[in-house]
Structures are given as C-alpha cells and as structure tokens.
Amino acid sequence: MTTTTPRVLVLGGTGWLGGEIARAALAAGAAVTCASRGSAPAPSGARHVRVDRDAPDAFREQAVAEALAGEWDEVVDVSSTPAHVSAAVTALGPRARHWTYVSTVSVYAANAQAGADESADLVEPSDHSDYSHAKVAAERACQEGLGDRLLIARPGLIVGPGDRGDRFGYWPARMARAAGRDGARRVLTPTIAGRAAQAIDVADLAAWITSAGAGGLTGAINAVGPETTYGHVLELAAAAAGANPEYVEVEDAWLLARSVNYWAGPRSLPLWLPEEFSAMMRRSDAAFRAAGGRTRPLAETIERVLADERARGLDRERRSGLTAVEEASLLAQV
Incomplete structure (x- = not known):
C-alpha cells in the first residue's frame, strides 16, 4: 500500500501565526510550501516561494505559477486584505481539495452577549480599511469561490511566544518587573472584578487548523x-x-481622562475593554471543542509567554502597554 504525502500551501507562512501553522x-508529515513576500524566512523544512500579493496578477507570474x-x-x-484573498481563491481555488481561511471573532456586529456562537450577525463590510469589515469581505470571497471546501476559523485573542502585538505578554512581563525591582510592586490596573478574558495559544490554534484541514472540516468555527x-x-x-x-x-473614566487606551497599542492597558465590548472575550467555544479543538492550561501558556518575554527583554520597547515611566506618572496621581 502506498501513501501520498499531503501537499500544504500556507499563504504567508513566514509570520507569527502562519509560521506556526507551517511548523x-x-x-504532521505534510510537504509544506510557504508563499510570501519573503520578509522573514520560512520555517525549516518548508519550501518558500516569493509572492508579492500587492502585485497585479501575482499568482499568474510565470515563476510563481510554475512554483x-x-x-x-x-x-x-x-490575509486581512480582501483583494489578496480573492485573487488567491481565483488562482488556486480550483486546485485545492480543502481551504482554511483564518478570520477573527472581530467579524461579529455586536459584542455584548456572552456565549454568542457562530450564528451571530456579522458586520456589513462597507469599509475595507476597517479590520473587521475586511475580514468579512475576505470570508465572503472565500465562500463564493470555494463553497463546501471551506473552513473559516475565527480565533479570538491569539497569544504565545513570539507575539509582536504585546497585548498579552505585557502582563507576565509586568509581573516579572514587580517581582524583581524595588518600586515596581504597585501595578496599575482597571477595576478587576467582573472582567472576562479569553485567549488561545498560537501553537494550539495551529495544531487544530492543521488537523481540521487534514480532516476536511468545513463551516465557520470560533477558534477560542x-x-x-x-x-x-x-x-x-x-x-x-x-x-x-x-x-x-x-475606574475606566479615570484612565480615559488621562488618555490611557483600551486593549492594545501605545499608552494602553492590554486586555482592558469597554463595557459594550465586554463579551468579545466571552464567545462560545462549543463548536471548536466539538470539532476537536484542544487547548493547554492557561498557566502553561503564561509560562511560555514569560520565558519569551524574558528572552526578548522585559524593558524592551513594546507595541502595547504602558512604559514604566508612564505607569509611574499615573500611579503618582492615584
């Protein structure tokens, strides 16, 4: 009996999540090709094909088409760019047994109902410069071109080593500073009681996407x-x-009055959400679990993140969170 090695193409595959999926x-034993602009190397063992998806007819260029x-x-x-997604579906869709599009729970129109599942209404994509709108438009391009060969994975907050967004890593790093330095034990935080959190380890998400693709799973699933x-x-x-x-x-009002931002970005308190978005991290994981989704204990993920934060430097410049100087200034006003 002979078996054929599965051929897997990751559009991207050199970034954080794409790289984890490729690995x-x-x-799992697949022959993996990563197609990307090449700003970072493909994982060891994967073949890399350079594709600039901003270029007209990128997938029809002779070298790319042959590769x-x-x-x-x-x-x-x-991808979060609808035009890129549509072009890939047009060029490659007819030759794909199965396709997974990685979307986001940000596609939902409302975020106030705890436990909402995949049947919740989506935003209407009128502005492709908006992340949630762009993801919905990309989902629809996939649905139109692929039909019943498509899995739409909608992750919530993805966390783990290597995350460059710093939304989650801020807190393990901040606690490490609190443990190791005089004067850093006081930690500024929004009110703690009643706030939800929900995250998925990037390695767990990548493992599920890989197994779901191999099994031909279809439909839309909140991967949370x-x-x-x-x-x-x-x-x-x-x-x-x-x-x-x-x-x-x-209180929230105190922070907002001092130009501290929600969720992510400079001068922010990561994971802090306004009330009207409180259920964004309370999405149902029932379909994900039923589809074989498994997640490691959160404590293990935090240990992984903390080790990565220490390796990269607790005092490094971050994309999200408060700097030590900013936090000290705010604490002095309490």
Whole structure:
C-alpha cells in the first residue's frame, strides 16, 4: 500500500501565526510550501516561494505559477486584505481539495452577549480599511469561490511566544518587573472584578487548523479558548513570575481622562475593554471543542509567554502597554 504525502500551501507562512501553522503541518508529515513576500524566512523544512500579493496578477507570474502548480490538499490563508484573498481563491481555488481561511471573532456586529456562537450577525463590510469589515469581505470571497471546501476559523485573542502585538505578554512581563525591582510592586490596573478574558495559544490554534484541514472540516468555527477572568490572568501571571503585586485599581473614566487606551497599542492597558465590548472575550467555544479543538492550561501558556518575554527583554520597547515611566506618572496621581 502506498501513501501520498499531503501537499500544504500556507499563504504567508513566514509570520507569527502562519509560521506556526507551517511548523504544525510539517510535524504532521505534510510537504509544506510557504508563499510570501519573503520578509522573514520560512520555517525549516518548508519550501518558500516569493509572492508579492500587492502585485497585479501575482499568482499568474510565470515563476510563481510554475512554483505553485499542481493540486493542493490544503491551502491556508491568513490575509486581512480582501483583494489578496480573492485573487488567491481565483488562482488556486480550483486546485485545492480543502481551504482554511483564518478570520477573527472581530467579524461579529455586536459584542455584548456572552456565549454568542457562530450564528451571530456579522458586520456589513462597507469599509475595507476597517479590520473587521475586511475580514468579512475576505470570508465572503472565500465562500463564493470555494463553497463546501471551506473552513473559516475565527480565533479570538491569539497569544504565545513570539507575539509582536504585546497585548498579552505585557502582563507576565509586568509581573516579572514587580517581582524583581524595588518600586515596581504597585501595578496599575482597571477595576478587576467582573472582567472576562479569553485567549488561545498560537501553537494550539495551529495544531487544530492543521488537523481540521487534514480532516476536511468545513463551516465557520470560533477558534477560542475557554472563558476565564481578567483577574485570573493576573493571578497566573503573578504566580509564574513569583510576584506579590499590590494592585492599584482605578475606574475606566479615570484612565480615559488621562488618555490611557483600551486593549492594545501605545499608552494602553492590554486586555482592558469597554463595557459594550465586554463579551468579545466571552464567545462560545462549543463548536471548536466539538470539532476537536484542544487547548493547554492557561498557566502553561503564561509560562511560555514569560520565558519569551524574558528572552526578548522585559524593558524592551513594546507595541502595547504602558512604559514604566508612564505607569509611574499615573500611579503618582492615584
């Protein structure tokens, strides 16, 4: 009896999530090709094809078309640009046994109902410069071109080593500073009680996408971790760092009046969400679990993140969070 090695194409595959998916597919025994602009190397063992998806007819350029010729058992696309997604579906869709498009829970029109599932209404994509609108438009391009060969994975907050967005890593790193330095034990935070949190480890997401693709799973599924609380995230981060922080809790209005931002970005408190978005991290994971989704304990993920934060430097410049100087200035006003 002979078996054929599955051919997997990751559109991207050199970034954070795409790279994890490529590595997971390699570990599962697939022959993996990563098609990207090439700003970063493909994972070891994967073939890399340079494709500039901003270029007109990118997939029809002779070198690219020859490199990506033949049938594909699985194609995975993580792009947030509808035109890129549509062009890939047109060029490669007819030769793909199965296709996974990685979308986001941000596609939903409302975020106030806890436990909402995949049947919730989506935003109407009128502005492709908006992330959620662009993802819905990309989903629709996939649905129109692929029909019943399509899996739409809608992750929530993706976390883990290597995350350059810093939304989650801020807290383990902040607790490590609280444990190791005089004057850093006081930690500024929005009020803790009643706030939810929900995250999925990037390695767990990549493993599920790989197995779901191999199994031909279709439909739209919220790829989210179990719901927990913001306070539990802080507790686990403090335990991992060996910290005994003194939380200085302040109301949302106090933070907003001092130009502290929600969720992510400079001068922010990561994971903090306004009330009208409170259920964004309380999406149902029932379909994900039923489809074989598995997640490691949150404490393990936090240990992984903390090790990565220490390796990259606790005092490095971050894309999200408060700098030590900013936090000290705010604490002085409480």
